[in-house]
Amino acid sequence: MLPELPEPPLRLNLDWNALKANWQALDRLSGKARAGAAVKADGYGLGARKATATLLEVGCRDFFVAHWAEAADLLDIVDPGSISVLHGPQSAADCAYGQAIGAKPVINSLSQAQRWLDAGGGLCDLMIDTGMNRLGVPMDEIGSEVLARLDVDVLLSHLVSAEEESALNALQCSRWLEARKALTHCRASLANSAGIALGPDFHGDLTRPGISLYGGIPRPDMGRLIRQVVRPEAMIMQVRHVAAGETVGYNATFTAKAPMRVGTVSTGYADGYLRCWSNKGIFEANGAELPVLGLVSMDMTVIDLTDANDIGEGDWVAAAYDLPGAAAASGLTQYELLTILGRRFRR
Numbered sequence: 001m002l003p004e005l006p007e008p009p010l011r012l013n014l015d016w017n018a019l020k021a022n023w024q025a026l027d028r029l030s031g032k033a034r035a036g037a038a039v040k041a042d043g044y045g046l047g048a049r050k051a052t053a054t055l056l057e058v059g060c061r062d063f064f065v066a067h068w069a070e071a072a073d074l075l076d077i078v079d080p081g082s083i084s085v086l087h088g089p090q091s092a093a094d095c096a097y098g099q100a101i102g103a104k105p106v107i108n109s110l111s112q113a114q115r116w117l118d119a120g121g122g123l124c125d126l127m128i129d130t131g132m133n134r135l136g137v138p139m140d141e142i143g144s145e146v147l148a149r150l151d152v153d154v155l156l157s158h159l160v161s162a163e164e165e166s167a168l169n170a171l172q173c174s175r176w177l178e179a180r181k182a183l184t185h186c187r188a189s190l191a192n193s194a195g196i197a198l199g200p201d202f203h204g205d206l207t208r209p210g211i212s213l214y215g216g217i218p219r220p221d222m223g224r225l226i227r228q229v230v231r232p233e234a235m236i237m238q239v240r241h242v243a244a245g246e247t248v249g250y251n252a253t254f255t256a257k258a259p260m261r262v263g264t265v266s267t268g269y270a271d272g273y274l275r276c277w278s279n280k281g282i283f284e285a286n287g288a289e290l291p292v293l294g295l296v297s298m299d300m301t302v303i304d305l306t307d308a309n310d311i312g313e314g315d316w317v318a319a320a321y322d323l324p325g326a327a328a329a330s331g332l333t334q335y336e337l338l339t340i341l342g343r344r345f346r347r
């Protein structure tokens with residue numbers, strides 16, 4: 001028999017208490033509405049199963065995924081009736097699957113509504129397009145007879161620019177109110193993370209935070225509420241000395257001005273630590289800042305250990321990854337910074 005597989009040299013340091021605290025803060029900020037949770041894309045890359053189980057502990061009861069496979073992944077953890085599948089039933093097979101597991105499809109069009117009813121229907125959610133022009137029933141179709149035959153739990157819409165002071169916010173809010181008056185439903189929902197901060201008019205009965213649960217700060221005024229959840233960490237595999245005038249990494253983009261001590265860290269762009277961090281990213285250990293030297297490789301990144309003699313081979317270093325700061329530094333969005341974190345990180 002093989003010995004147990006050794007631990008990989010890279011891991012996500014995940015603060016599940018911060019996830020709980022973030023949900024509780026967003027639930028409070030949602031006023032009379034209750035906060036749900038977007039756990040699509042594997043919980044924004046951090047692990048949907050663990051995120052869902054953790055959020056259940058603090059009272060979250062509504063979970064949003066994009067795909068049916070993402071619902072399937074949660075069936076043994078959460079009451080299937082509390083899962084909403086945002087992409088809805090695209091085929092008869094989706095309908096049959098949704099009915100068998102008891103998760104709610106989000107109906108996004110008249111054809112999805114008809115398909116769901118043809119399959120026998122059942123409790124569903126209904127997405128109204130108030131301005132995104134992506135998924136959802138357009139406002140000029142909300143009077144359609146087929147929608148009146150649906151058994152709608154959550155009537156939802158999705159904000160285009162909640163993180164900005166955009167005139168679209170008020171416009172979408174008024175269209176959503178119009179849809180609420182026109183269609184029978186149990187609960188109404190509009191706000192994503194940033195939308196929660198827009199105030200009570202946007203809250204309805206249920207809010208749907210995603211990014212801020214996981215430490216994202218879409219509006220500066222949310223910074224004091226939200227705690228960082230994830231720190232990517234990796235091990236230093238080798239330490240070496242580089243003479244003045246020598247270069248580091250592919251294409252020799254970094255040249256040492258003086259003798260340096262450098263460390264090779266076991267993470268690279270294949271893990272989502274993208275090339276944009278080349279000669280720019282910072283790792284941290286024992287309070288020291290360790291700049292990235294040269295280009296990030298597929299599986300490796302070289303960092304400066306010249307002023308950190310206490311750090312060496314086998315030590316773990318953490319990428320500086322506070323999401324607003326990392327987004328500003330990298331040009332990636334806070335959403336991308338989370339969802340690109342690769343499968344090789346132990347979670």
Ligand SMILES: *Cc1c(COP(=O)(O)O)cnc(C)c1O
Pocket residue numbers: 038040064086158191192193194208209210211212
């Ligand atoms: C992803 C998503 C959310 C969560 O949005 P955040 O900006 O991450 O808070 C909410 N609602 C819908 C329909 C979504 O697709």
